Amino acid sequence: MAERIVIDPVTRIEGHLRLEIEVRNGKVVDAYSAGTMVRGIELIVKDRDPRDVWAFVERVCGVCTTVHALASVRAVEDALDYQIPPNADLIRNIMFCTQYMQDHVVHFYHLHALDWVDVVSALKADPAETARLAQSISSWPKSSVGHFRDLQKRLKGFVDSGQLGIFSKGYWGHKAYHLPPEANLMAVSHYLDALEWQKEVVRIHAVFGGKNPHPNYLVGGVPCSFNIEESNAINAERLALVKHLLDEAHTFVEQVYLPDLMAIASFYKEWGAIGGGLENYLAYGDLPTNQFTDPSSFKFPRGVILNRDLSKVYEVDGKDPEQIKEFISRSWYEYLEGDEVGKHPWNGVTNLAYSGPKPPYEHLKVEEKYSWLKTPRWKGFPVEVGPLSRMLVGYAAGQEEIKETVGAALRDLNVPVTALFSTLGRTAARGIETRLVSRWSLEFYNQLVSNIRNGDTRTFNDAKWDPDLWPETAKGVGLSEAPRGALAHWIVIKNKKTENYQMVVPSTWNASPRDSKGQMSAYESSLIGTPVADPLNPLEVLRTIHSFDPCLACAVHLYDEKGSYIHQIGTW
Amino acid sequence: MNNKDKTLWEDMQSRGYSRRDFLKFCAWVGAFIGIESTGIGKVVHAMETQKRPAVIWMHFQECTCCSESFLRSSHPIVADMLLNTISLDYSETLMAASGHQAEAALQETIKANNGNYLLLIEGSVPTKENGVYCCIGGKTAGSILEEVAGGAKAIIAWGSCASNGCVQGAYPNPTGATPIHELIHGKPIIKVPGCPPIGEVMAGIIVHLMAFGSIPHLDGLGRPMAFYSRRVHDTCYRRPNYDAGLFVEQFDDENARKGYCLYKVGCRGPVTYNACGVTRWNDGTSFPIQSGHGCIGCSEANFWDHGPFYQHLASFPGFGIETNADTIGLGLGIATGAGILTHAVVTNVAKKKVIRKHIDESVREDEPIKEEGE
Numbered sequence: 004m005a006e007r008i009v010i011d012p013v014t015r016i017e018g019h020l021r022l023e024i025e026v027r028n029g030k031v032v033d034a035y036s037a038g039t040m041v042r043g044i045e046l047i048v049k050d051r052d053p054r055d056v057w058a059f060v061e062r063v064c065g066v067c068t069t070v071h072a073l074a075s076v077r078a079v080e081d082a083l084d085y086q087i088p089p090n091a092d093l094i095r096n097i098m099f100c101t102q103y104m105q106d107h108v109v110h111f112y113h114l115h116a117l118d119w120v121d122v123v124s125a126l127k128a129d130p131a132e133t134a135r136l137a138q139s140i141s142s143w144p145k146s147s148v149g150h151f152r153d154l155q156k157r158l159k160g161f162v163d164s165g166q167l168g169i170f171s172k173g174y175w176g177h178k179a180y181h182l183p184p185e186a187n188l189m190a191v192s193h194y195l196d197a198l199e200w201q202k203e204v205v206r207i208h209a210v211f212g213g214k215n216p217h218p219n220y221l222v223g224g225v226p227c228s229f230n231i232e233e234s235n236a237i238n239a240e241r242l243a244l245v246k247h248l249l250d251e252a253h254t255f256v257e258q259v260y261l262p263d264l265m266a267i268a269s270f271y272k273e274w275g276a277i278g279g280g281l282e283n284y285l286a287y288g289d290l291p292t293n294q295f296t297d298p299s300s301f302k303f304p305r306g307v308i309l310n311r312d313l314s315k316v317y318e319v320d321g322k323d324p325e326q327i328k329e330f331i332s333r334s335w336y337e338y339l340e341g342d343e344v345g346k347h348p349w350n351g352v353t354n355l356a357y358s359g360p361k362p363p364y365e366h367l368k369v370e371e372k373y374s375w376l377k378t379p380r381w382k383g384f385p386v387e388v389g390p391l392s393r394m395l396v397g398y399a400a401g402q403e404e405i406k407e408t409v410g411a412a413l414r415d416l417n418v419p420v421t422a423l424f425s426t427l428g429r430t431a432a433r434g435i436e437t438r439l440v441s442r443w444s445l446e447f448y449n450q451l452v453s454n455i456r457n458g459d460t461r462t463f464n465d466a467k468w469d470p471d472l473w474p475e476t477a478k479g480v481g482l483s484e485a486p487r488g489a490l491a492h493w494i495v496i497k498n499k500k501t502e503n504y505q506m507v508v509p510s511t512w513n514a515s516p517r518d519s520k521g522q523m524s525a526y527e528s529s530l531i532g533t534p535v536a537d538p539l540n541p542l543e544v545l546r547t548i549h550s551f552d553p554c555l556a557c558a559v560h561l562y563d564e565k566g567s568y569i570h571q572i573g574t575w
Numbered sequence: 576m577n578n579k580d581k582t583l584w585e586d587m588q589s590r591g592y593s594r595r596d597f598l599k600f601c602a603w604v605g606a607f608i609g610i611e612s613t614g615i616g617k618v619v620h621a622m623e624t625q626k627r628p629a630v631i632w633m634h635f636q637e638c639t640c641c642s643e644s645f646l647r648s649s650h651p652i653v654a655d656m657l658l659n660t661i662s663l664d665y666s667e668t669l670m671a672a673s674g675h676q677a678e679a680a681l682q683e684t685i686k687a688n689n690g691n692y693l694l695l696i697e698g699s700v701p702t703k704e705n706g707v708y709c710c711i712g713g714k715t716a717g718s719i720l721e722e723v724a725g726g727a728k729a730i731i732a733w734g735s736c737a738s739n740g741c742v743q744g745a746y747p748n749p750t751g752a753t754p755i756h757e758l759i760h761g762k763p764i765i766k767v768p769g770c771p772p773i774g775e776v777m778a779g780i781i782v783h784l785m786a787f788g789s790i791p792h793l794d795g796l797g798r799p800m801a802f803y804s805r806r807v808h809d810t811c812y813r814r815p816n817y818d819a820g821l822f823v824e825q826f827d828d829e830n831a832r833k834g835y836c837l838y839k840v841g842c843r844g845p846v847t848y849n850a851c852g853v854t855r856w857n858d859g860t861s862f863p864i865q866s867g868h869g870c871i872g873c874s875e876a877n878f879w880d881h882g883p884f885y886q887h888l889a890s891f892p893g894f895g896i897e898t899n900a901d902t903i904g905l906g907l908g909i910a911t912g913a914g915i916l917t918h919a920v921v922t923n924v925a926k927k928k929v930i931r932k933h934i935d936e937s938v939r940e941d942e943p944i945k946e947e948g949e
Contacts, residue, residue: 010674011712014667017639019711040709041701042636043749044742052883058871059879062742062770065640109646117671153591160589166629166662172680173671202647202774206860213863214856215647216640216771219871221826226868228831235813235834236867244860357707364713375708463827545673556638 005032006538009366011039013548015114017066018555020514022526023369024544026535031544034523034530036514037367037374038555045353048504052470053079053496054222056504060492061217063506064556066109068216069102069208070485071506074492076222077295082479082496086294088461091224093451094211096290097245098218100444101207104252106486107390107437108260110552112190112197115430118546119267120182120190123175126159128184136185137192141262145196154192174542182270190267193259200259204252210241224463229455242452249444256441264434265415268427275418278426278547280529283384284308284392285512287319287491289484290443302443303393303436303484304400307381311424313399319381321480321491324349327507329377333516335359336377343519345380348493348505349478353377378515378524379507387525388488388512389551390433391423404442408435426529429550470499485509487552510554526551583785604782628785629688630695631681631723632666635716636709636743636752637698641734642668644771648778649858661693661781667711678712685726693784694727696720696755699736699744703751720758729763729790730755731780735873738766738798745879756797763790766797770873773854776802796876802854807870808844810852813837831867841885842869849874 011021019040025033048059056079061072073095080087130151137146161167174180182190205215211227212218219226230236288298288305298305306316320326328345331338337356338344346352358372367373386392397405412435413420422428454460467473477496484490488509495503513525523531529547536543587597601619632642663669664684665677672680684692698716701708706715724730732755735741743752756764767780780799783791791799808814816822817836824830824839838845844852847870851862863870869885872878 009713012667012673012677014670014673014677017668019634019709021710021713039711040636041750042708042743042752046747046749047742047745047879052885055884058884059742059745062638062640065638065643065771068638068640068643113669122671157591160591164589166664168663169666169669170671171664172676174676198646202649202857205647206857209857209860209862209866211866213861213866213868214773214851216643217873219863219866219868221868224827226826227866228827230832230834233833235865236832357704359707361705362707362710362713362715363718364710460832461827463825465825465827468825540676541674 007366008535008538008541008544010541010544013545013553015117015545015549016553016555017064018510018553020548020553020555021367022530022544022548023367024530024541026538026541029534029536031530031533031535034527035367035369035373036516036524036526038376038510038514039374040555041355041375042556045504045506048501050500050502052499053082053494053501054468054470056494056501057220057222060504060506061220063508064554065216066554067102067106067485067487069098069212069218069220070483070490071492071508072218072220073099074481074483074485074490074506075494076220077481077483078479078492078494079222079481079496080295080479081481082477082494083467083473085223085464085467087224087464088459089294090229090451090454090459090462091464092291092294093447093454094225094227094462096447097249097444097451098208098211099290100440100447101204101249101252103440103486104256104437104444105201105204106552107433108197108255109201110486111260111264111430111434112194114552115549116190116194116267117170117173118542118549119180119271120194121175121177121180121187122158122170122173122191123162124180124182124184125188125191126155126162126184128155128188130155130188133185133188136266137189140266141258143258143262145192151188151192154195155188158188158191174540177537177540177542179536179542179546182267186266186270190263193263196259197255200251200255204248204255207245207248210237210245221463223465223468224461226463228462229460231455242455246448249441249448253441253445256437261434261438264431265412268416268431271427272416272418272422274427274546275416275422275425277533277543278429278529278550279424280527280531281385281387281523281525282309282311282424283381283386284395285319285381285386285388285489286393286396287321287482287484287489288393288396289482302402302404302439304397304402304405305482306396306400307384307386308392308395308399309384313395313420316396316399321482321493326382327379327491329379329507329511330518331377332519333372334374334377335372348480348491348507349495349503351493351503351505353505372516374516376511376515378518379512380518380522385518385522385524385528386512387529388509389429390436390486390488391429392488393484394432394436395423404439408439426547426550433552473499476502487554488512510551513551514553514555526553604786628661628728629684629692630661630663630665631684631692631727632663632668632695632697633719633723634667634711635696635698635700635720635736636750637734637736639668639697640771641697641736641777642666644774645733645777647774647857649775661785664692674712681723685723689726691728692726693781694723694730695733696730696737697733699740699752699754700758701743701750702753702758703749708750717758720755724759724762727762729765729784730759731765731767732756733767733777734772735768735770735876735878738768739876741770742879745877764797765790765793765799768798768803768874768876769849772874773802773850773856775854775858776850798848802850803848803874805848805850805853806845807847807849807852807864808842810850811844811864812852813864826867837864837867837869839887840869841883841887843872843875843878843881843884844870846881847872847875847878 005025005027013020021037023035057072057075133151134148208215208218288301290302293300324347332342515524709716821835
């Protein structure tokens with residue numbers, strides 16, 4: 004007898020996600036993932052100045068702030084064949100790395116760790132033993148006996164108060180937790196350290212973009228200017244601040260995040276065989292070292308892996324009308340041609356047709372349409388996107404640094420490469436790439452300083468800023484890698500205005516409903532087979548879902564309130 | 576003793592802070608909310624006697640940038656207090672529990688603190704199609720809002736989404752995104768606009784509520800005067816360049832490298848009320864103008880629909896250097912009452928009726944939060 008469980012809201016994510024799962028004999032046998040909020044931003048940017056659109060679409064997500072702005076300015080630059088100065092690419096790269104470090108660390112400690120770390124168990128820890136453990140895995144200075152004793156005392160006072168705040172009603176004491184109390188206490192300590200540190204690293208965004216969340220971007224370059232002799236521009240003091248923050252970030256990643264990740268993973272190795280899901284992985288790649296138009300120069304390579312075969316990497320082309328298509332057979336939308344066809348984003352038609360149950364509801368009609376997310380496919384294949392895909396594509400493409408860093412982590416944990424295809428592998432890949440990115444950010448910084456030293460301070464190219472210089476119609480695509488995976492924006496410009504705008508974002512790939520062939524997307528697929536010891540407390544389900552770092556606000560599309568077709572663009 | 580019966584001072588003591596830490600914190604609060612040093616004693620007294628409030632943080636149509644900004648608040652002791660001292664009993668971003676456990680936490684908080692909890696709202700509420708565009712736990716955002724607002728002592732509308740609808744409320748507002756003050760009446764609502772608001776501003780407003788048990792001094796639009804009474808233009812360190820007629824003509828030109836005024840490349844500082852020029856962002860690191868991009872006006876209602884960002888205000892009719900913000904607001908051709916009010920409320924007494932409506936929706940000058948039925 005299968006039991007239907009609903010988890011809504013799924014917390015410690017961005018946005019509104021609902022899961023309906025069926026459990027039989029202690030295992031998940033069926034799963035449905037639904038996005039339950041929509042805003043219609045793509046419709047709102049229609050007819051706007053393409054140079055303004057980055058600001059609108061940046062507001063798609065405040066957690067992965069910056070990534071949509073980057074995809075947007077790239078889409079416009081691609082459409083207009085607009086070159087940007089090398090420094091602009093370097094600053095965009097530094098902001099990209101900053102975003103990864105902040106986002107991944109916050110995900111690990113504040114959104115994901117409580118799936119593995121039992122906060123209440125930390126009360127039983129021996130502070131001296133905790134200090135020994137912490138010092139054995141890292142040279143992080145906040146690891147003394149006194150520090151842990153003090154923290155435990157405060158934690159005890161907090162728990163005794165009976166008001167657990169964000170920790171109330173957690174799954175404490177669940178038998179799927181198996182860290183020793185000392186490891187739990189250490190993790191709680193680092194939860195607080197990470198909260199303290201994350202606000203520091205994003206100051207880099209404030210230096211180059213004025214604020215965080217939602218720093219400023221610019222079509223044609225970046226908005227800040229260099230002038231080493233001027234107090235009102237990016238000068239030596241500002242650069243020194245950036246360097247200091249990048250150094251601190253590197254230290255935090257190396258001394259706190261990575262050691263914790265490895266220590267916690269070593270207690271949960273069985274999760275190296277759970278939650279693998281799909282066998283196909285897609286990455287657009289990013290971090291150009293030459294320019295965005297030259298994918299061979301990317302630090303994160305571009306490509307697709309099928310059937311977990313790491314010996315071959317397939318090419319991805321965002322402009323090919325046959326490669327990336329969106330389907331709506333299980334989504335609350337309509338296509339003129341019916342529910343079977345898929346559409347390339349340049350021809351995107353998005354037309355809302357809610358057919359779900361009238362709220363308040365107990366269950367969605369999962370046999371029919373059940374989500375605000377469309378279902379994207381690459382050549383018909385469902386693919387997973389995210390840190391794991393980036394690491395696998397990099398590994399398979401023979402990117403030396405990625406191969407080496409992934410290999411070292413596998414050796415440390417003493418697990419085979421196949422352990423990557425799992426919940427644990429996904430969480431480990433996120434940490435591994437953060438280690439890489441923290442190194443690369445310093446490379447980009449050094450290159451930037453070297454350019455300035457050599458007299459190249461350009462940050463903006465005004466060649467195509469004036470809309471009078473644009474062609475009557477133009478189409479572009481901006482590909483990027485958001486922390487959560489492959490991200491692309493497609494724009495059609497007509498008479499200096501945005502004629503059509505479509506975004507296919509990481510969570511659309513991962514969290515979407517099944518397609519008309521019944522093929523599941525990554526979330527649903529990865530849940531099948533997940534053990535559930537206690538259906539009333541589905542902690543294990545949250546482990547797998549959180550390993551994707553769900554981010555739902557961006558994953559939903561626009562619609563037309565009257566149910567009429569908004570726009571249909573013919574293919575050129 | 577249950578934690579929620581503790582005063583801030585007792586709570587800090589129990590968590591290992593010294594009297595010195597406590598007094599330092601009180602002094603910081605005093606400075607933050609602009610009290611003369613002789614008034615610090617009042618803050619200390621308030622902190623010693625005020626009880627800790629339970630807090631519910633709801634998410635509707637938003638992007639979570641307000642929560643993220645809040646986490647960026649740069650004073651460690653404050654961050655610690657916000658995580659612990661206010662009892663954050665429901666927050667989908669941070670809470671450990673999901674699904675029905677999360678729902679149970681919410682219901683218990685509402686029941687145990689009826690009439691006393693602080694309700695913080697991030698996001699707008701979609702009103703078209705009976706609200707199907709935002710559902711949580713199978714219920715619409717609108718019905719959840721009604722349920723949680725009933726027992727709240729006061730409501731804070733975080734960010735532009737909750738204050739004015741923000742990006743999803745921009746033309747053509749497909750989902751009918753609606754700000755909180757249009758849906759909830761008869762409760763004190765503090766609007767904290769911005770996309771997002773500055774983290775320290777958010778923390779400061781909560782600190783004010785905790786310290787004094789009263790609403791900070793609000794303007795006619797329900798925004799705290801301490802942070803929204805000055806235009807970015809008037810507090811901008813580049814203002815002397817504007818006055819001297821020294822302008823950036825194009826991004827990264829010679830004038831940009833000298834830090835001249837960004838007005839001609841589309842700065843909205845002259846029509847935007849916010850604390851960016853004073854408080855700045857991310858521990859005072861910078862603000863948009865300091866980093867070379869004009870202000871886009873993100874704390875003003877309907878700022879997304881005030882024309883292209885890179886078009887400078889002089890292109891609009893009726894704008895001259897001596898014109899005040901009221902006329903600019905009208906000159907922009909803002910059609911909505913709220914938009915006009917933003918600028919008109921300061922000086923235009925002829926609009927008494929509209930202003931009265933807004934005042935009724937917000938709460939005036941430091942009046943204590945009243946219990947229901949008082």
